[in-house]
Amino acid sequence: TVHGARKMEDYGRFLALLVSALLVGFVSVIFSLVWVFHYREGLSWDGGPREFNWHPVLVITGFVFIQGIAIIVYRLPWTWKCSKLLMKFIHAGLNTIAMILGIVSMVAVFEYHNARNIPNMYSLHSWIGLTAVVFYSLQLFLGFAVFLLPFAPVPLRAALMPIHVYSGLTIFATVIATALMGITEKLIFSLKNPAYSASPPEATFVNCLGLLLVIFGALILWMASRSHWKRPPEENAKVLRPIGGTPEGAEAESTMTDGSNADKPDLRINSEAARKQNLKLDEAGQRSTM
Numbered sequence: 001t002v003h004g005a006r007k008m009e010d011y012g013r014f015l016a017l018l019v020s021a022l023l024v025g026f027v028s029v030i031f032s033l034v035w036v037f038h039y040r041e042g043l044s045w046d047g048g049p050r051e052f053n054w055h056p057v058l059v060i061t062g063f064v065f066i067q068g069i070a071i072i073v074y075r076l077p078w079t080w081k082c083s084k085l086l087m088k089f090i091h092a093g094l095n096t097i098a099m100i101l102g103i104v105s106m107v108a109v110f111e112y113h114n115a116r117n118i119p120n121m122y123s124l125h126s127w128i129g130l131t132a133v134v135f136y137s138l139q140l141f142l143g144f145a146v147f148l149l150p151f152a153p154v155p156l157r158a159a160l161m162p163i164h165v166y167s168g169l170t171i172f173a174t175v176i177a178t179a180l181m182g183i184t185e186k187l188i189f190s191l192k193n194p195a196y197s198a199s200p201p202e203a204t205f206v207n208c209l210g211l212l213l214v215i216f217g218a219l220i221l222w223m224a225s226r227s228h229w230k231r232p233p234e235e236n237a238k239v240l241r242p243i244g245g246t247p248e249g250a251e252a253e254s255t256m257t258d259g260s261n262a263d264k265p266d267l268r269i270n271s272e273a274a275r276k277q278n279l280k281l282d283e284a285g286q287r288s289t290m
Contacts, residue, residue, distance in 0.1 A: 010228060010229065011077060014075070014077070014223065014226075014229050017219055017222065017223055018072070018076070018223065020219055021068065021072075021216060021219035021220055021223065022069075024212055024215050024216045024219065025064070025065040025068055025069075025216045026065070027212060028060055028064065028065065028209060028212040028213055028216055029057075029060055029061050029065055031205070031208070031209040031212060032056050032057045032060040032061070032209065033057060034205070035056070035202075035205065035206055035209065036050075036053035036056065036057055039202045039205070040053050040190075041053070043057070045108075047111055047112060047115035047116075048112070048115070049112070051108050051111060051112050052108060052109060052112040054104065054105060054108040055105045055106075055108050055109045055112075055182075056105075056179075056182065056183060056186070057105075058101040058102065058104055058105035058108070059101075059102065059105050059175075059179055059182070060179065060209075060213070061101060062097060062098040062099075062100070062101025062102050062105070063098055063101065063102045063105075063132075063136075063175045063179075064175060064176060064179060064213060064216065064217075065216070066094055066095075066097055066098040066101070067094070067095065067098040067172055067175065068172065068216060068217070068220040069094055070091055070094035070095045070098065071168065071169070071172060071220055071224050072220060072223050072224055073087065073090055073091050073094065074087055074091065074230070074231050075223055075224070075229050075230065075231070079231075080231055080232060087231075088147065088148050089148070092140075092143060092144060092148055095140055095143070096140065098136075099136060099137060099140055102133055102136065103133070106129075106130075106133060123185060124181065125178060125181040125182045125185050128174065128177070128178045128181070129178045129182065131174075132171055132174050132175050132178055135167070135171055136171050136175075139164070139167055139168060139171060142160075142164070143164065146160055146164075147161075147164070169221060169224060169225075172217065172220065172221070173217060173221065176213050176214065176216075176217040179210075179213055180210050180213065180214070183206050183209065183210055184210070186206075187202070187203055187206055191203060
């Protein structure tokens with residue numbers, strides 16, 4: 001009874017944090033749209049300021065909000081009975097969408113700068129931002145090659161998983177920090193009369209947007225770092241294996257089914273050892289954040 005109450009309490013807390021994160025992330029996207037339409041002339045693709053406005057909108061929508069959802073998608077309790085392969089495709093798909101939006105946002109900035117003869121890549125915001133895009137692309141490529149496609153050996157996946165998890169969370173935190181630098185830089189350059197230091201309504205509004213991004217990032221990182229909210233291994237006994245293949249250890253079992261009764265104890269021992277190894281590898285795999 002105590003264990004059940006504990007599980008219900010944890011589930012309620014997780015659900016509250018999830019709803020809060022989704023709400024804060026969605027409001028952040030709405031704030032970015034209100035900013036560019038109410039204060040910054042709207043959106044267009046004409047080489048002018050309205051083209052630049054795609055940059056904050058797409059970064060916040062893709063690189064922050066969608067990437068955050070991709071990080072915690074394995075943690076959703078109602079997906080634990082879904083196949084791990086399906087969740088991998090969802091995880092990879094969300095990250096791919098975030099990557100596409102991030103690239104389009106970069107194109108918008110470079111086209112705007114080139115049309116206005118504004119120098120590129122001189123600020124710390126641009127340096128860290130481009131670094132985040134490059135590492136995110138590398139993270140996505142390696143995630144597909146190692147964890148989604150059925151060619152990488154299981155020991156390699158298990159060895160790379162901690163790096164994959166750490167780099168995913170680091171990139172996410174870096175993107176939020178870069179977004180904060182970017183919106184501050186934009187306000188300093190754009191607000192002249194009154195200046196940013198005079199706290200005009202636009203400055204106050206966008207500062208609130210920055211606070212929302214910090215809160216969203218904190219909620220996502222908290223949910224992703226709680227070990228008791230990870231996908232239970234007992235719901236995922238069919239572990240990393242080639243598509244259409246058999247789990248590691250199952251092939252050994254199938255080749256021994258014609259053996260004599262004297263071999264059955266060894267068979268059970270080998271099968272049990274393989275099952276424990278599979279669960280251990282899967283427990284590492286379930287924390288993927290691509």
